[in-house]
Amino acid sequence: MTSIYDADLAPNKANYIPLTPVQFIERSATVYPDRLSIIHGDVKFTWAETYARCRRLASALQKRGIKKGDTVAIMANNTPEHIEVHFGVPMCGAVITGFNTRLDAAMLAFMMNHSETKLLIVDRQYSAVMKQALAKLEFPPVVIDIDDPQFVGGELLGEKDYEALLAEGDPEFDWHWPENEWDAISMNYTSGTTGDPKGVVYNHRGTFLNAMGNATAWGMTHHPVYLWTLPMFHASGWCFHWTVTAMGGTHICLRKIDGEHMFAKMQEHPVTHFTAAPIVLNMLVNTPQEKQVKQNAVVNVMTAGSAPPAAVLASMAKLGFNVTHVYGATEAYGPNMVCAWPPEWDVLPADEQAKLKARQGVRTQFLEKMIVADPNTCEELPWDGQSIGEVLMRGNTVMKGYLKNPATTAKTFAGGWYHTGDLAVRHPDGYIEVKDRLKDLIISGAENISTIEVESVIYHHPAVLEAAVVAKPCEKWGEVPCAFVELKPDHSLTAEELIAHCRAKMAGYKLPKHVVFGPLDKTSTGKIQKYLLRERAKHV
């Protein structure tokens, strides 16, 4: 029987509209037309200007036949164009994809082919690799160049440059509201350590929600001044293109991410927020002291990708950075978990704080469910800080799925949960702590060994530059840890010395039984390829 609360109360045009983050720019352009939207060196735009430029882009794309469901790709640094495409492309119904700037020609060609890219926007800096990639395509897209005076070199590949493309468009273009909030808005390739990259599809609903989730997870006030240290191509910039715009903030662009450039921007502008991997925090800490200058006494930082080390956290705090540790995945619209920080923890000893902050935390208000569970049964494990299981998510900030890849999509959503592939424990207070990648875990004599844990001990040895631990098959134990180690220049170390170093800090069954010195196998994007190391370990 229909309840009285359903009778004659169906959705209609007045009370149901597809959620979309594109509307944020219309609002900011109306409310704050003269406030700065984007700063890129000497180039400064207001929100009225940025909105007009995005509408021009949408209009120009539409005139060229780009329509709903078409792919527009960009290969660029953190420059204004990269922000504009996140509004202008969906304004004509198309889908934006940003390429990792470190990719090689074969990979780029694969992606343009797979995504059926209709139009490509490329910065001169990447003209060489892109020229090779385009040459491989049977049906190459229209190519538009970003001709940024801040970069010297490269060549113009396309039929015209980005500014000339905008000139084709109408600044008053009546942009398309999505017909359905489930419609795709962007797509991001995960670099993937095995096989072809997977295209993670985002929709309007999820990006709207995660954009707002960023704001509330961070307790963000009005008018953030956001420094773009996170690559804009990475997981649609974790939705921060949309968050910063929604909050009437200012995007500070940055072509080159290093400590000096970041501090220079923080000195020039009243930067309030940025997001960066712990390695970038390390760059800041190691910037020469005389260059560690910034306008704001405290700058808010979100970090993710790996747990920030205690020493880095301590140094960051001393420099006036308030670090929030977040966790997520490309498949989860960037971060949708946060190491929420009750004020009571501020008075704990520094090492205790660092330990707490190294945890990946709890869901934000915009992720509905998260459990640590048996990956096969999806049964939740106890919150005991001991039981290792896979991190599973369920909610509106989980991707639509993988492009043209129903088998992997189905596998990733097995049991009605998004399987992150990360192994974690859940502490009694509900916070999770990631221990390893599911496929990297070593099972030795029925005991689980976290390769991350073994690696972190190895990293503490002063002679070690990089290390990776993988499973080596073993008749007696099933598997045993095998360490691959690259030493710092002019340092030496024997396997015995390294194992002795480890013995002091871990249980015997976790010790590496084999140590191999030399360079590690990596992808073009710098990710260590453990599957190759596992192959090598078999023959050690």
Place this chain on the structure above:
Amino acid sequence: MTSIYDADLAPNKANYIPLTPVQFIERSATVYPDRLSIIHGDVKFTWAETYARCRRLASALQKRGIKKGDTVAIMANNTPEHIEVHFGVPMCGAVITGFNTRLDAAMLAFMMNHSETKLLIVDRQYSAVMKQALAKLEFPPVVIDIDDPQFVGGELLGEKDYEALLAEGDPEFDWHWPENEWDAISMNYTSGTTGDPKGVVYNHRGTFLNAMGNATAWGMTHHPVYLWTLPMFHASGWCFHWTVTAMGGTHICLRKIDGEHMFAKMQEHPVTHFTAAPIVLNMLVNTPQEKQVKQNAVVNVMTAGSAPPAAVLASMAKLGFNVTHVYGATEAYGPNMVCAWPPEWDVLPADEQAKLKARQGVRTQFLEKMIVADPNTCEELPWDGQSIGEVLMRGNTVMKGYLKNPATTAKTFAGGWYHTGDLAVRHPDGYIEVKDRLKDLIISGAENISTIEVESVIYHHPAVLEAAVVAKPCEKWGEVPCAFVELKPDHSLTAEELIAHCRAKMAGYKLPKHVVFGPLDKTSTGKIQKYLLRERAKHV
């Protein structure tokens, strides 16, 4: 043709879940179990406790057969029970409605009958009127008493008290996630100046979104300490039950709203936020100076209902209150527009600031569309600060519709817009300024006269206590303004003197042609009933 971004990418259990604000309490109870959730005098709860109490309530209701689509009503002040029902009732699928505490027995009986109330929770303070109301019902609901020691008097009407009801329930109750985000969560009667009250139905989607919209419109950071000055029954507390819970804040209860009680709470607790009508701000300003003490130097205030007068704004600023003017309607989930304040305006002269702040502003990030338009054609009017039209809204923070009232629902959503019934101009900067209620506007010789404008001039006369201006039919002009005025005790004034006072401040055609002295007709809730005054004006 299906685009590549739709093929094999339908919603599934992992990536689509109905939005609901109920999940906020599960999160806060997990993340901040020991932080204070609700403070009511000496009674203090933590989030873990509040969550357990809400689950007990849901469980107890379910055991009594309360199910999806059933109505649970509450008549209470701003006490903990009133917060708990906003979680516990939807946790069993039912719909919560809060009664205005000033209603009379006939109206309460109408509402319980109309909403088919299954269970009523009532504070002892309202036992007398409720007893009469219940006596009028053929099928009275189960009655549960709130037996608050902070109130002396009244009687217990029901079969047991609220705490005993909770004792029936399971604190670990596996509460119901809504099946659909369009499902009703709450219903609010608008007092209505004519005819029967209308039941405004809210759903899970809209309350989730407006709860988060409150946070971002206000730039709210973590852990707000929110003083409940807004009646909790009013438009589901503008969704602040859910906002404050989502942000891990603390609800400070208050049975009696006046300046001294409010300051006492602000002295006792580090209050960061509250919401109140301008009349309440006036109470604060007029509190004896020695009692104007508060812990926090600056407290954030949202005000709505009418434009805050310049003098009140100036005094509030001096007392350390940061006032944000918002606008909305019961039909709009409370406020979903805001007089957004660019920091540049801080340096303007005080009177200029007051003028800007008196405007109702712009949509929040959670209302998709708002126009000032011709009410009949829904055509948008120019942003010229002159053209008066109706405020129309379209978006996800617009109600489902009116309960059992399809004709009025359809009329209110005519043309695919929610018709607010408010007349406004839109200034060139996009901010709206409400001029009158649509039905109150006077059209005299084809000129529009805002009754609010005439009233505000009359109010400036020192002898005037209250005033209302309505249209009186006139053969020559169509309509002319007729003023009803109640004088302050021991003051006297003639019609001629009042008209002379007005003449100095407005165009001749706007002058009241008739003045009637004496008490004004009002509803039980204190709202002036202009439709009765219009009837009287015909015979003046």
